[in-house]
Amino acid sequence: MNVLAIHTATPEICVAAEGDAGSFLIAFRGKKQQAEEILPFMETAASNAGFTLKETQLVTAPEGPGAFTGLRLAYSAAKAVQFSSGCPFIPVPTLTACAENLKHCSPPVLCVMDAKKKHFYAQFFKSASPLSPVMDISPEEIAEKIFEETVLADQNQDAVTKEIILTGPDAEILASEPLFTETIQKYSSGHGKINLCVIPTLNGAVFSLISLSKQMLPHYNTSGSFGAGPMYIRRSDAEIFRGYQYRG
Numbered sequence: 001m002n003v004l005a006i007h008t009a010t011p012e013i014c015v016a017a018e019g020d021a022g023s024f025l026i027a028f029r030g031k032k033q034q035a036e037e038i039l040p041f042m043e044t045a046a047s048n049a050g051f052t053l054k055e056t057q058l059v060t061a062p063e064g065p066g067a068f069t070g071l072r073l074a075y076s077a078a079k080a081v082q083f084s085s086g087c088p089f090i091p092v093p094t095l096t097a098c099a100e101n102l103k104h105c106s107p108p109v110l111c112v113m114d115a116k117k118k119h120f121y122a123q124f125f126k127s128a129s130p131l132s133p134v135m136d137i138s139p140e141e142i143a144e145k146i147f148e149e150t151v152l153a154d155q156n157q158d159a160v161t162k163e164i165i166l167t168g169p170d171a172e173i174l175a176s177e178p179l180f181t182e183t184i185q186k187y188s189s190g191h192g193k194i195n196l197c198v199i200p201t202l203n204g205a206v207f208s209l210i211s212l213s214k215q216m217l218p219h220y221n222t223s224g225s226f227g228a229g230p231m232y233i234r235r236s237d238a239e240i241f242r243g244y245q246y247r248g
Helices: 035-049 068-085 094-100 139-146 171-175 178-191 203-219 237-247
Strands: 003-007 012-019 022-029 058-060 062-064 109-116 119-126 135-137 161-168 193-200
Touching (some): 003 203, 012 035, 012 203, 022 035, 035 068, 058 068, 094 109, 094 161, 094 203, 109 139, 109 171, 119 139, 161 171, 171 193
Parallel strands (some): 003 058, 161 193
Antiparallel strands (some): 003 012, 109 119
C-alpha cells in the first residue's frame, strides 16, 4: 500500500513513505518551516518508496497538539495529496503516535512536547491506551501528575521504586528542567522513588503515524470526521490578541 506521512508539528520536518519498493524517511531541522520545502521532500520520499504522489493510497499527518503553523502546514500538504490522488487523509494524534512504539512496555508512558511559554503538552499512556487527556501544563504540574493514582495504580504499591517512561520529541528537555526534577524529588520523599527512563521520540514517530493510520483506515468515512482540522490545545497568540482587543 502506498502511504505518505507528513510531520511538521515540531521544528523538524519529517516525511516518510511506505510502498512496494520499501520504506523511506527524509528529515530536516531548520530555523523555519517553509511550504516550498515540503513538496520536494514528499516527492523524494514517495519516489524512493516506489510511487508518485498521485499514486498515494493513504496520507497521514499529526492531528495535534503541536505548533500552530506546523500543524496547518502538514494538513495543507496532506489535503493537497488527498485532492490530487483521491486517497483518504487520516490524521493521528501527535502524542498517541509517540506512545505507539512503547506499547509493549510495562511501566506507564508519559509523552511530552514543548508547548513554549514554560509549558509542555503532556499525556499519559499504558499499553498505548490513554490514561489522561492531553494537557497543557507546567513542569511542576507534570511531576505532580506522575504521582497520581491513575498513573501508578497498577504498579506494586509496596515497591520502593516505581518506574515511568518519559518519551516524546522534548523528553530530554523536560527531564533536565530544574522545576520538574525538584518537584519529583519533593514528592518522592513521601510517596516513594520514581525511576524515569528517558526515551526521546525521533523523527516525529512518522512510521507510527503510518502504522496507526492504516489501523484506522477501515473506519474511514468521507463525512468530514477525519481530517476536519488540527487539534489545538490552546488559542494562538493572534486569537488571544483579538480577544484582548474585543474586551477593551
